[in-house]
Amino acid sequence: MTEIFGIPLQAFMSQILLGLVNGSFYAMLSLGLAVIFGLLNIVNFAHGTFYMLGAFGAWLLLTYAGLSYWWALVLSPICVGVIGVVVEKTMLRWLYKLDHLYGLLLTFGLALVLEGLFRQQFGVSGQPYQVPDLLKGATNLGFMFLPNYRAFVVVASIVVCLATWYVIEKTKLGAYLRAGTENPKLVQAFGVNVPRMITLTYGFGVALAGFAGVLAAPILQVNPLMGSNIIIVVFAVVVIGGMGSILGSILTGLGLGVIEGLTKVFYPEASSTVVFVIMAIVLLVRPAGLFGKEK
Amino acid sequence: MAAADKAVLEIRDLHAYYGESHILHGVNLTVREGEVVTLLGRNGAGRTTTLKSILGLVGERRGSIRIHGTEVLGMATHKVAHLGLGYCPEERGIFSSLTAEENLLMPPPVGKAGAGMSVDEIYAMFPNLKERRNSQGTRLSGGEQQMLAMARILRTGANILLLDEITEGLAPVIVQTLGRVIGQLKERGYTIVLVEQNFRFAAPLADRHYVMEHGRIAETFAASELEAKMDMLHEYLGV
Incomplete structure (x- = not known):
């Protein structure tokens, strides 16, 4: 059997794939966080909770409405986005004039409350969610078996991330968003409805987290704690990539997922800490992050 | 002509604040359609704040600001802009x-x-x-x-332009170009409020001048009265 550095190719490749799958979730979550932080100046600690809500949305839609995975993939992020819009309009709106810290505290509290409610209702053992029929099974690539669903997750997340990047960097709507990130008052003085743009941006950012949650449901099970499990790593990803860079957060997310996967192959004990070690090094060498701009 | 007398911008007893500091103390100012009006004065006299107040970019405001007769105090900034305002901030933005x-x-x-x-x-x-x-x-x-x-x-398509110190720190040749542009805009019927430090630039362009000091309008005079007012201006502007 082929080996790479003494590791069977099969194991090597499947860890890379696993890393890419995790990296896809990191990328989608850190992208949303970066967009929200850019325009709202809020460190959205509830981001993981919206990811969890996305997964629960899929499970609830299936269990109580009989709607398939594909419906959930569309409906659940929309519902999460709507919840985000309500949160922005009723709570976050009042904090923009205050220090970042208040937004962080509010969203952290919100995360604890929502997570607590779901724990109370559904317990912590997790609800199973089936891989959709269309994507069951695996494809034999010759050197490894590629589980179809995982391949789909990676492709779907890359497509969504690149589409987001394109809209922000290359369209008129994105120009509003970039300009609003720099100087929201001036953009509003030009006649753009900046408060509405802020609301929709928050809604979109958390909908992206919800979408990631639906993608994760068949892989990780649907668990009230899934949000807090991932969010700490995602914040480390954001710190490494640098707040505010769109492409930076996508690449950093995917890259760190792969690095985590590779660490599992070569030194499994370090796999859950490697991201934080990298974060510490990046903070020492480039405090603004790999893709961030020094302020 | 009736249209020429119509006030497009009318500010009455305007008070404006940044947090605790009271910046404008009862500003009164009227700009008619197609007029070019300057706001002269030293730094800190309240000229920039007056422009920002029109768009709601300051803290609290009291008094009245009407644009084409519409009261804009309490209106959201982006809605004010849609009354036909174009704003060029001092820092260019x-x-x-x-x-x-x-x-x-x-x-x-x-x-x-x-x-x-x-x-x-x-x-x-x-x-x-x-x-x-x-x-x-x-x-x-x-x-x-x-x-x-x-x-x-x-x-x-804005037809009321609020221009804040557009000549600041620019080479003379560029200042000349801007002067030509303002002249062209005036011919096209734009209404323009110029906040200026550079009096030589503003004088030949403007129909009327407002002089501000300590958050109030200290003097108003027409371009034709300029000669007679020069001594007074030197005193206010310290030039």
Whole structure:
């Protein structure tokens, strides 16, 4: 059997794939966080909770409405986005004039409350969610078996991330968003409805987290704690990539997922800490992050 | 002509605050359609704050500001802009994450449909901007950035222009160009409020002058009275 550095190719490749799958979730979550932080100046600690809500949305839609995975993939992020819009309009709106810290505290509290409610209702053992029929099974690539669903997750997340990047960097709507990130008052003085743009941006950012949650449901099970499990790593990803860079957060997310996967192959004990070690090094060498701009 | 007497901007007893500090103490100011009016005064006299107050970019405001007869106190900033205002801030406000052309195209139309200049017209007026349209906005020279800041509000169809210190720190040749532009805009019937330090630049362009001091209007006079008022102006402006 082929080996790479003494590791069977099969194991090597499947860890890379696993890393890419995790990296896809990191990328989608850190992208949303970066967009929200850019325009709202809020460190959205509830981001993981919206990811969890996305997964629960899929499970609830299936269990109580009989709607398939594909419906959930569309409906659940929309519902999460709507919840985000309500949160922005009723709570976050009042904090923009205050220090970042208040937004962080509010969203952290919100995360604890929502997570607590779901724990109370559904317990912590997790609800199973089936891989959709269309994507069951695996494809034999010759050197490894590629589980179809995982391949789909990676492709779907890359497509969504690149589409987001394109809209922000290359369209008129994105120009509003970039300009609003720099100087929201001036953009509003030009006649753009900046408060509405802020609301929709928050809604979109958390909908992206919800979408990631639906993608994760068949892989990780649907668990009230899934949000807090991932969010700490995602914040480390954001710190490494640098707040505010769109492409930076996508690449950093995917890259760190792969690095985590590779660490599992070569030194499994370090796999859950490697991201934080990298974060510490990046903070020492480039405090603004790999893709961030020094302020 | 009746239209020429119509006040497009009418400020009555305006008080404005930044947090605790009381900046404007009862400003009264009227600008008629097609007029070019200057706000003269020293730094800190409240000229920039007056412009910002019109758009709701300060803290609390009291008094009255009417644009075409519509009261704008309590109106959201973006809605005020849609009454046909074009604002050129003192710091120019060119966005660094946008190219020069994206900066130019960013402000949405605020006037009647088709009222603004086309991009071609603007590039004819400011040829430098066409050459540098793909550069990052803040990589442009100071003069180019100022032209861009002017150009982008001409595209929107705004017919009331609030221009804050547009000649500050620019080379004489660029100041001349801007003077020509203001002259052309005046001919086209734009209503313009110029906050200026550079009196030589403003004097030949303006119909009337307001002198501000300590957050109030200290003097108002027409361009024709300029000669007689020079001594007084020197005193207020300290030039």
